[in-house]
Amino acid sequence: MSANYKVAVLPGDGIGPEVMAEALKVLDKVQSEFGFTLELSHFDVGGVAIDNHGSPLPAATLAGCEAADAVLFGSVGGPKWEHLAPNDQPERGALLPLRGHFKLFCNMRPARIYEGLEDFSPLRADISARGFDIVCMRELTGGIYFGQPKGREGEGAQEKAFDTEVYHRYEIERIARLGFEAAQGRRGIVTSVDKANVLQASILWREVVNEVAKDYPDVTLNHIYIDNATMQLIKDPSQFDVMLCSNLFGDIISDEMAMLTGSMGLLPSVSLNDQGFGLYEPAGGSAPDIAGKGIANPVAQILSAALMLRYSFKEEAAALAIERAISETLSEGYFSGDLYKADAKHPVQTTVQMGEHIANRIRRAS
Ligand SMILES: NC(=O)c1ccc[n+]([C@@H]2O[C@H](COP(=O)([O-])OP(=O)(O)OC[C@H]3O[C@@H](n4cnc5c(N)ncnc54)[C@H](O)[C@@H]3O)[C@@H](O)[C@H]2O)c1
Ligand SMILES: CC(C)[C@H](C(=O)O)[C@@H](O)C(=O)O
Ligand SMILES: [Mg+2]
Numbered sequence: 001m002s003a004n005y006k007v008a009v010l011p012g013d014g015i016g017p018e019v020m021a022e023a024l025k026v027l028d029k030v031q032s033e034f035g036f037t038l039e040l041s042h043f044d045v046g047g048v049a050i051d052n053h054g055s056p057l058p059a060a061t062l063a064g065c066e067a068a069d070a071v072l073f074g075s076v077g078g079p080k081w082e083h084l085a086p087n088d089q090p091e092r093g094a095l096l097p098l099r100g101h102f103k104l105f106c107n108m109r110p111a112r113i114y115e116g117l118e119d120f121s122p123l124r125a126d127i128s129a130r131g132f133d134i135v136c137m138r139e140l141t142g143g144i145y146f147g148q149p150k151g152r153e154g155e156g157a158q159e160k161a162f163d164t165e166v167y168h169r170y171e172i173e174r175i176a177r178l179g180f181e182a183a184q185g186r187r188g189i190v191t192s193v194d195k196a197n198v199l200q201a202s203i204l205w206r207e208v209v210n211e212v213a214k215d216y217p218d219v220t221l222n223h224i225y226i227d228n229a230t231m232q233l234i235k236d237p238s239q240f241d242v243m244l245c246s247n248l249f250g251d252i253i254s255d256e257m258a259m260l261t262g263s264m265g266l267l268p269s270v271s272l273n274d275q276g277f278g279l280y281e282p283a284g285g286s287a288p289d290i291a292g293k294g295i296a297n298p299v300a301q302i303l304s305a306a307l308m309l310r311y312s313f314k315e316e317a318a319a320l321a322i323e324r325a326i327s328e329t330l331s332e333g334y335f336s337g338d339l340y341k342a343d344a345k346h347p348v349q350t351t352v353q354m355g356e357h358i359a360n361r362i363r364r365a366s
Contacts, residue, residue: 003036005313008068010045010061013090014286015296015351016074019265022298022355023072023305026322029362030309034318041068045098046076046090046286056081056093062101065279070312071098072305073281078288098279099140104271105171106178107140107250108307109283111257111267116331120262120339123234132237134257135186137179138250140271142171143201145247165201167246172208174274179244180216189241191222193229193249205246230256254283258300263338265297268304270311278312280304290337294350297336299326302358317365325361329354 011020024040031038043049043061050056056076065071076090086092098104112133113121121128147166154160176192183190192209194202206223213221224232226249232239233256245253258267264284271279282300290296306322309315333345334357340348349357 003313003315004039005036005070006039006041006068007308008061008065008071009040009042010065010071010073011042011048012045012074012076012286013047013078014075014288014291016046016076016286018291018294018296018351019282019298019301020072020074022351022358023301025355026302026325026359026362027305029359030318030322033321033362033364034315036313036315036318045073046094047078047081049094050081050084050088050090056088056090057097062098065098065102070277070308071102071279072308073098073279074301075282075284075286078286078291096145099271100146102277102279103141103273104277104279105139105141105274106175106272107136107138107269108182108272109136109138109250109254109257109267109269110134111136111254111261113261114327114330117262119341121260122262123237123260127234127236130236130238132240132260133186134237134240134243135182136243136245136250136254136257137175137182138245138254139167139171139175139247140250141247142167143247165199165246165248167201167204169204169208172205173212176209176212176244177215179242180212180219183219183242184216187241188218189220189222190216190244191224191229191240191242192244193224193226193253194246195226195249196223197225201246209244226253229253233257233260258283263297264300265336265338266299266303268300268307270304270307272311276312278308280308280312294352295337295348296351297338298351298355298358299330299336302326302355321362321364322358324365325358325363328361329357332357 011017118128144165147164196202267283306319310319
């Protein structure tokens with residue numbers, strides 16, 4: 001009997017539904033080619049859920065995610081909902097609670113320059129020619145995003161707002177272990193990113209990472225301050241393998257890594273808990289500036305679907321087939337507007353056309 005996997009599909013807002021449609025097209029092709037079944041259930045989340053149900057994370061959406069084997073997420077948020085109280089907005093009211101509810105502490109965002117596509121990088125040609133292949137290993141359920149106290153009080157010139165960076169030893173230890181394990185399967189280098197010259201939470205972060213490192217003598221550990229890290233990424237990204245980051249630093253540095261590959265629309269992500277349950281989403285957002293125009297790059301969403309096949313369903317051959325189909329599409333010169341250059345072989349491709357190119361190139365390895 002062929003395997004059957006339940007997926008909760010949450011397209012969300014802005015470009016979310018547009019790029020999700022292409023990911024589903026590719027998954028459809030993959031399941032017929034590789035002989036497993038994906039049972040998809042669709043749910044509203046974020047702004048669209050506020051509009052349709054009065055809540056960014058309706059009970060039915062949460063229940064649907066609980067009943068699923070994995071969650072495929074688009075993106076949430078946009079100007080339409082920015083007037084709402086912070087906790088009622090799509091990001092704080094849906095995405096962060098989902099991450100917290102499922103304890104998705106481990107967020108991995110892989111970024112690499114595709115071979116032959118070095119000149120999409122905004123880096124100087126001699127730097128991008130060296131290429132890079134980095135995983136941002138981001139702690140996702142702690143730090144300043146969730147730390148207490150958090151709030152606003154007072155009035156007039158004395159009014160203040162505050163967030164608190166809190167890390168427990170166990171939170172640092174478990175993400176560090178996964179960072180070292182990831183490095184063992186890669187080039188064997190962990191660069192831990194912190195601000196231990198200023199922040200107490202970073203001092204503990206560095207201490208714990210040093211302790212964990214003793215269990216991984218085959219991995220080289222470097223420490224770097226966040227300000228230097230952002231600069232070194234531009235100077236020479238090829239020096240990095242696994243970048244181990246707190247929640248906030250990983251958020252910032254992963255956008256930088258995405259753009260160094262050429263576009264925000266190329267970076268996928270996986271968020272896992274200690275049971276291996278995963279939520280898969282592009283690292284970028286709902287892109288209100290291009291939403292509704294059919295021009296968004298669906299690659300990050302499609303790569304996120306490939307990561308779902310790899311991490312949640314152990315369908316490695318199918319995941320590889322998607323990654324290969326994307327590489328082929330790009331190296332044949334088919335690009336959406338974010339990557340398009342005047343000397344491209346083909347005219348600029350729409351979101352739908354990119355999805356079709358990728359779906360048409362799905363096949364079993366010969
Ligand atoms: N996971 C999520 O749901 C998520 C992630 C990040 C931001 N957001 C939300 O999205 C909204 C917009 O945020 P933002 O503008 O800061 O970040 P963004 O990532 O949505 O957009 C930043 C820039 O990257 C471009 N971009 C992003 N994805 C692209 C794609 N697939 N193809 C082509 N170009 C792409 C956008 O056009 C924009 O110019 C906000 O409400 C924010 O909170 C949501
Ligand atoms: C939308 C926002 C809450 C989210 C984050 O900060 O984690 C996003 O920027 C991301 O990178 O997934
Ligand atoms: Mg972000």
